[in-house]
Amino acid sequence: MSILSMVRGWIDSRRLIYSLAISDFKNRYVGSYYGMLWEILQPLSLIFLFWFVFEFALGVKTIEGYPFVLWFIIGLIPWFFFSDAWSNATNALTQYSFLVKKMVFKVEILPAVKVISSFLTSIIFHVILVVFLIIYGEGGRLSSLAVLYFLFCSLVLAMGLGLLTSSIVVFFKDMRQLLTIILQFGIYLTPILWPQSAIPENWHWFITLNPMAYIVDGYRSAILGDLSFDLLSTAIFWVIAIVVLIAGSIVFQKLRPHLADVL
Secondary structure, eight states: OOHHHHHHHHHHTHHHHHHHHHHHHHHTTTTOSSTTHHHHHHHHHHHHHHHIIIIIISOOOEETTEEHHHHHHHHHHHHHHHHHHHHHHHTHHHHTHHHHTOTTSOTTHHHHHHHHHHHHHHHHHHHHHHHHHHHTTOOOOGGGGGHHHHHHHHHHHHHHHHHHHHHHHHHOTTHHHHHHHHHHHHHHHSTTSSOGGGSOGGGHHHHHTOHHHHHHHHHHHHHTTOOOOOHHHHHHHHHHHHHHHHHHHHHHHHHHHHHHHHO
């Protein structure tokens, strides 16, 4: 099965994917007294922690002419979605092992279910972002619509990585711990807490190779009204994203015949 046939399978199964994603989204709060409130408190607690440390303890009031907390939140929101989507997609096959064992079930849709479920959760994050934009009198620019493009970029990247790690984790359980470490490093290696101008110019190539840097900077430029598409950065991102998607689909299809036996 090629990547194109896999994509067609996702499209053909879109209703099933959406139905399972809704169910998965609801199941996150089963048995939790405060339910969805935790999805709001978790990002807010992280936002206020970094806000206190940088703005009050370190005295960082503004970055690139914008209030630190606003600049920081705009970069953090896409990271929340990406990290949640990749983590959840990684666990898709093990969590839905009863479906994987059904020979007639299209198991390749399960990582997509998790990514879409995380997308539904990210709506909460984006509502929080809108609230902060209103408080600081920012937003409302036509360029903000470009956020939809960068959100799509996140979807594609998370889908490719999810296909890759969801199949590997079935055979290599330590993949979960490895992913946790990658995400812990990732938030600091991505220009979320710091601007690209803070590092020497001869190291900018390293940032360019980080696909999430492209998305984070895209969010900021779109929302803060300084939108511009660098052709080189855009080309590099899509080359990386497509390579990851193809690699993920190849590995997934290679391991697929053995998934039911191992699970």
